[in-house]
Structure formats: C-alpha cells, structure tokens
Amino acid sequence: MDNKPKEPVLSRVELNKEKHSKKKPIRIIIAVILVLVLGLGAYAGSVYLKAKNAFDKTYDPKTAVKQDSFSGKEPFNILLLGTDTGAFGRKEVRGNSDTMILVTVNPAKKKLSLMSIPRDTMARMIGTENFSVHKINAAYNIDGAKMAMKTTSKVLNVPIKYYISMNMGGMRKIVDGVGGVTVTPPLTFTYDGYTFTKGKKVHLNGSQALAYSRMRYDDPRGDYGRQLRQREVIMSVLEHAMSFSTLKNLDSILGSVSTSLRTNLTFDSMVKISKNYRKCTQNMSSDYLHGVGAMIGDASYQVMSDRELQRTSNIVRNDLGLDSMNIDNNETYQNSMNSQFDWTSGDSNQVYYIYDPYTDELWNGDRAY
Helix, strand or coil: CCCCCCCCCCCHHHHHHHHHCCCCCCCCHHHHHHHHHCCHHHCCCHHHHHHHHHHHCCECHHHCCCCCCCCCCCCEEEEEEEECCCCCCCCCCCCCEEEEEEEEEECCCCEEEEEECCCCEEEECCCCCCCCEEECCHHHHHHHHHHHHHHHHHHHCCCCCEEEEEEHHHHHHHHHHCCCEEECCCCCEEECCEEECCCCCEEECHHHHHHHHHCCCCCCCCHHHHHHHHHHHHHHHHHHHCCHHHHHCHHHHHHHHHHHEEECCCHHHHHHHHHHCHHHHHCEEEEECCCEEEEECCEEEEECCHHHHHHHHHHHHHHCCCCCCCCCCHHHHHHHHCCCCCCCCCCCCCECCCEECCCCEECCCCCCC
C-alpha cells in the first residue's frame, strides 16, 4: 500500500475517447474564477453596482456559511466545480462536476495553491442515506455542491466551506469577454481542430483557450504539462481582465456570470477577498491527486493509494496552516480490503473491489455514475 502510484496506463480506446470527448469542461475555470473574485477590486462606481446585481443572482443560500471572515489574515479553501452543461448540446440542470480543483489561499505565505482532483476518483458519497461509492464527479449531480464539498473534504481530510461552480457555456463566454489570452506553447500539438506551435506566441479566443488547456495525452509530461499550460492561461487572463476592452465587455461578462455561476460566497465576501488577498496571486503553485487506473464493476475508475492520499492531504493542510493528520477514511479502508491490488503494474484493467464497511462484505450497490 505504500508504493508510489504511477501514471495510469490507458488503452487506445480510452485515449481516443479522451481526445474526442466534448463533454468535459476544461480547467480554465481557474482563470475565470480568479478574474471574477480576485480581480474584482479593479472596478468601482457604477461598475461595482452592476457587478453586485449580477453576483447576487449567483448566491446559493442552501449552502450558506453562517459567518464569513476574510480579514486578510485567515487562510481558506474554495472548491471550484466545472460542470458538463451549457455547451455542446448538453441541457441538464446540474450535470457532473467534471472539473474539480481545490484552491487554497494563505495570506501569511502570500500563496495561492491549486490541487486538481481527477473526475474519475473513487470516493464514498458523503450525505447519502445508505453507503454509496461512485466517481467523485457524481457527488455534484447527486446532491449538489453540499455533497461535492463534503465528499472532497472527506477524501483529503481538509475543511471546505466554500465553492464556486460554473458550466462550460459560461466559461467560454467569459474568456471571450476579457479579450482572450496570449500564450507561448511549450510544444506543438493539435487538439479539437486547433493547432498550436511550439515557441510561437499566439492570442487565443475562448474556444481556442479551452482546447489549449484540455490536451493531456500528447504532452510527454502528461498532467504536469497540462498544468503548466493552465497556469499560463491563468496569468494571461488576469492581465487582460484589467484592460479597457474588458470594461467594454463587462455587461456581457456579468450577464454570463448571473446565468452560469453558482456560489455560497456573498458579494461582500468576494469584495473582501479581492481587497485583502490579492497579493496571493503573485505566488501560485499547482499539483494534482495522482491516481491509478482500475476497473470497478464495468466502469473505469482512478483509485488512490494510501501514500498518495496522505501526500495530498499533507500539502493542502500545510497550505492552510494546519498540522498533518493520518488519513483514515473509506478510501484507505477499501485499499486495505484490496490487498491483491498491484499499485505498480500499470494495468488500468486491473479489478478493484468495493466492500461494505459495515459488514466487510462485497458491496452490491449501484454504480450508475
């Protein structure tokens, strides 16, 4: 159980599916959220009132936090959820959260950290009446942001009180609204019909930026390479957000916000974050939960070793200024019951079993997600 997990080895069919799937929102949502929350303080006067009216429509009272404290002294987490609705013909009201990123802001360290969580991560759904295991991206579809936050919190053993969700349609419009992004590709590749040339600076619109940030399997560095490109997009969006062209498009941007974004952060809290935590954007780091491919029933999952769960938990807790704690949850329990599982084989078709923690017998629940 202590072996360091390797990157999952995907079949040709899985690679092809990843390359051509139009259902996954891309992780450029980070850039959008940073602009909307941390860049909010750049605007004033009548613009402030427009922003307030738009963001008031996004507020989710069902997951309200009793008392916000954004004095600029306390660290906090925000779970970013990118949902697979609003584009490519998808009309579902909620959908799965195919992008999940935990953002940790620590003013003492003047640091902002991004921890990506694979959508196919095996996780116990926290908040269901009976024991239930699905891919972690299903939590949002089953019971909204409340379950997504509780489930993610339990997997990583970290506190999560705040969330921001956005669908794909809104993301693309907002990126276009800030005038696009300027990037210099670190490698040459083609994705979703767009070609990017190594070392050639290029300005991208919303659709192009989505493609630039999504590609993974043609990058020899895998997710690390993708995160490098995502960070490049983030910084470019922040720069363009303060431009005059963005102000000209503000009505369109705010219109997209009011219909595409949901959050339990009040507008006043967003303003405080903008004012008191802005310097944290000058020192950003990113990481992700490294999974191992496995088959649970007839579905492909990412399962996490005890060591990887502990590593990730330690990073986030340290960024929050909390002491490390030994991980002890459903995921470590399932690992202990799967003593036959070879974490180093690289075989993504290897079988992983789910056990009922109350009986230690094989779980017979549904696996629809």
